[in-house]
Amino acid sequence: MRIPSRLISSLCVAAIISVAIASHADETCNSPYMSGLIKGQEDFVHVWTLGVPGMGDGSDKLVTIDANPASKTYGTVIHKISVGGRGEAHHMGFTDDRKYLWAGGLDDSKIYIFDVGSNPSHPKLIKTIDDLSAKTGYVGPHTFYALPGRMLIGDLSNAADKGGVTGMAVYNNKGGFIAKYDMPTTTITQVKGDGYGYDIAVNPAKNALLTSSFSGWNNYMRDLGELMKDSEAMKHFGNSMVMWNLKTMQPEQILAVPGAPLEIRWALAEGQNWAITATALTSQLWLVSRDPQGVWQAKDVAQIGDPAKIPLPVDISITADAKGLWVNTFMDGTTHYFDLTDPQHPKETYSKHTGSQVNMVSQSWDGRRIYVTSSLLSKWDKKGKDNEQFLRAFHWDGHELTPAFDIDFTKEQLGRPHHMKFTANPPRVASLTGASVR
Amino acid sequence: MHRVGAPAGVVAGVLSLFGIAGMTGAAVDPGKATAPRMEFVPPPPGSYKLQKIQRVTDAILLDTAGHAVKLSALTQSKITLLTFFYTYCADPLGCPFAHTTLADLRDRVRGDRALAQRVRFVSVSLDPTHDTPEVIASYSKEFTIDPKFDWRFLTARRVQDLLPVLDDFGQDVSVETDMNGHATRTLHHMLKMFLIDARGEVREIYTLAFLQPQVMFNDIKTLALEAG
Numbered sequence: 170m171r172i173p174s175r176l177i178s179s180l181c182v183a184a185i186i187s188v189a190i191a192s193h194a195d196e197t198c199n200s201p202y203m204s205g206l207i208k209g210q211e212d213f214v215h216v217w218t219l220g221v222p223g224m225g226d227g228s229d230k231l232v233t234i235d236a237n238p239a240s241k242t243y244g245t246v247i248h249k250i251s252v253g254g255r256g257e258a259h260h261m262g263f264t265d266d267r268k269y270l271w272a273g274g275l276d277d278s279k280i281y282i283f284d285v286g287s288n289p290s291h292p293k294l295i296k297t298i299d300d301l302s303a304k305t306g307y308v309g310p311h312t313f314y315a316l317p318g319r320m321l322i323g324d325l326s327n328a329a330d331k332g333g334v335t336g337m338a339v340y341n342n343k344g345g346f347i348a349k350y351d352m353p354t355t356t357i358t359q360v361k362g363d364g365y366g367y368d369i370a371v372n373p374a375k376n377a378l379l380t381s382s383f384s385g386w387n388n389y390m391r392d393l394g395e396l397m398k399d400s401e402a403m404k405h406f407g408n409s410m411v412m413w414n415l416k417t418m419q420p421e422q423i424l425a426v427p428g429a430p431l432e433i434r435w436a437l438a439e440g441q442n443w444a445i446t447a448t449a450l451t452s453q454l455w456l457v458s459r460d461p462q463g464v465w466q467a468k469d470v471a472q473i474g475d476p477a478k479i480p481l482p483v484d485i486s487i488t489a490d491a492k493g494l495w496v497n498t499f500m501d502g503t504t505h506y507f508d509l510t511d512p513q514h515p516k517e518t519y520s521k522h523t524g525s526q527v528n529m530v531s532q533s534w535d536g537r538r539i540y541v542t543s544s545l546l547s548k549w550d551k552k553g554k555d556n557e558q559f560l561r562a563f564h565w566d567g568h569e570l571t572p573a574f575d576i577d578f579t580k581e582q583l584g585r586p587h588h589m590k591f592t593a594n595p596p597r598v599a600s601l602t603g604a605s606v607r
Numbered sequence: 608m609h610r611v612g613a614p615a616g617v618v619a620g621v622l623s624l625f626g627i628a629g630m631t632g633a634a635v636d637p638g639k640a641t642a643p644r645m646e647f648v649p650p651p652p653g654s655y656k657l658q659k660i661q662r663v664t665d666a667i668l669l670d671t672a673g674h675a676v677k678l679s680a681l682t683q684s685k686i687t688l689l690t691f692f693y694t695y696c697a698d699p700l701g702c703p704f705a706h707t708t709l710a711d712l713r714d715r716v717r718g719d720r721a722l723a724q725r726v727r728f729v730s731v732s733l734d735p736t737h738d739t740p741e742v743i744a745s746y747s748k749e750f751t752i753d754p755k756f757d758w759r760f761l762t763a764r765r766v767q768d769l770l771p772v773l774d775d776f777g778q779d780v781s782v783e784t785d786m787n788g789h790a791t792r793t794l795h796h797m798l799k800m801f802l803i804d805a806r807g808e809v810r811e812i813y814t815l816a817f818l819q820p821q822v823m824f825n826d827i828k829t830l831a832l833e834a835g
Contacts (some may be wrong), residue, residue, distance in 0.1 A: 317812035418656035
């Protein structure tokens with residue numbers, strides 16, 4: 170296929186990055202200025218998978234699945250790379266050039282850098298960062314968010330008491346530590362910060378960095394059944410979001426959002442002034458938007474399932490046009506679709522039971538393919554027959570999720586699948602160079 | 608990273624120098640380029656600290672007269688804004704946009720005479736085979752109208768001299784290939800500008816979403832205030 174000249178022209182430099190600022194969707198929660206968003210068919214799904222004792226090599230691993238229907242190995246595991254231990258594999262994020270994938274362990278706080286640019290069908294582990302705690306005092310690296318030439322890492326806990334007070338760390342793309350920023354515990358804009366952290370999302374046009382809050386190591390590494398019976402421990406969940414000035418990296422507003430607000434998605438199209446999140450414990454969608462005075466406000470705008478049953482919303486995925494939102498609820502194994510045409514009044518228009526337990530949900534840029542994984546945390550996953558461990562791919566025609574393929578991670582002796590990221594074979598290019606991570 | 612040099616003079620423009628069998632696939636869509644938006648009031652200079660991202664590694668490059676120059680001589684002692692380009696890039700939101708942004712910044716900096724003496728711009732070609740010293744000398748005339756403003760254009764003697772520089776800055780570059788795997792005249796690279804302090808340390812990196820001249824000007828002044 171010959172690429173049209175205008176497209177070549179746009180390829181030549183800036184477009185590769187600028188795509189990202191136009192809109193932000195899945196392909197799911199990528200940094201809005203990361204290069205090379207996949208707007209067509211993704212070729213591979215990489216799954217950061219928790220090791221299970223006695224299952225295969227028992228190690229955390231990056232599993233690569235062929236996701237291109239035109240391929241002979243479509244819907245199968247084509248590659249896996251173990252990291253040589255179990256550290257509670259959880260989330261991942263691409264560097265700004267999308268050549269490298271950083272993946273963290275919530276228990277051992279190690280950060281693994283995989284080269285997915287050289288050959289995305291066969292990622293290579295090229296570096297392990299193990300100084301997060303020593304450099305910052307934080308533990309539990311969760312969100313990996315690309316900044317130009319750097320990685321901003323949202324953490325969950327701290328090394329001192331392993332509670333929820335934590336912060337964000339910045340490393341350069343070579344893996345060198347740069348800076349740390351504590352989550353606020355003071356009172357700002359009349360709301361006291363809890364110091365907790367979780368997700369990170371940036372809106373470059375507004376110089377805005379929004380963070381959410383979850384819980385510390387003491388809770389996320391504890392058996393969920395025990396935890397929920399411990400009323401004191403259940404008090405130690407985040408109840409806030411923080412709006413930061415991205416340039417100064419100073420917190421400017423704290424927003425009261427009770428119930429552990431988790432994943433954050435900005436609507437980045439021009440004229441949009443909002444981000445959305447879901448609260449795990451109170452099962453609500455919250456909208457963070459600017460009022461006419463320019464002040465950010467947080468407001469609960471919809472219920473997710475029946476909050477009294479604690480369905481536990483765990484992941485969300487916004488469509489490219491910010492008109493729709495997928496929400497996975499872990500406890501009832503349900504994938505929900507909300508119409509966000511009016512973000513002040515989201516409406517659930519579809520739901521489907523997609524597993525006995527479901528966690529992450531990722532959609533392709535065009536919204537036609539949805540991927541669901543099962544594992545939340547090693548100590549929070551269900552027991553017995555409900556402990557299904559899978560990646561399920563679906564087609565979405567706007568009305569119905571239709572199964573595409575299903576990979577049983579227990580049968581394949583892989584482990585507990587959690588976070589997913591997509592890659593594609595690059596267009597016809599020859600390498601001039603690739604910045605190496607040393 | 609595998610790199611292969613092709614025989615000299617094989618293809619018009621340099622790019623066959625980089626000729627390697629390309630991988631196929633078309634799923635990555637570069638999308639429509641969009642100029643950066645700025646919907647905020649930038650924080651004033653000196654009210655914040657810029658991160659120390661990395662030190663710049665030295666290299667030997669060529670100036671517009673063809674003289675060998677140490678990169679460190681042009682990334683220290685002044686506040687430096689460095690970018691990569693190639694002279695025949697035609698994307699309006701590519702190299703031309705970058706240099707238009709830099710020209711805007713140059714004019715802002717020239718408005719502060721004391722600051723202007725402490726600032727330099729450096730533009731390094733990504734294509735040393737085509738962008739010879741003579742070519743970049745011609746190209747640079749449009750941007751170096753003020754002899755008092757320090758704006759250097761550099762190239763390399765050969766691609767191999769440039770590669771460590773690109774690697775150090777994390778400047779991703781690849782070459783578009785045709786159906787037969789032959790290099791075309793299109794370079795894919797992520798537009799980045801690097802703000803470097805007078806000690807040779809990268810303090811900010813701007814990709815397209817962050818090419819906001821007022822913010823960049825404030826960052827330059829912030830470094831000047833920091834140095835005293």
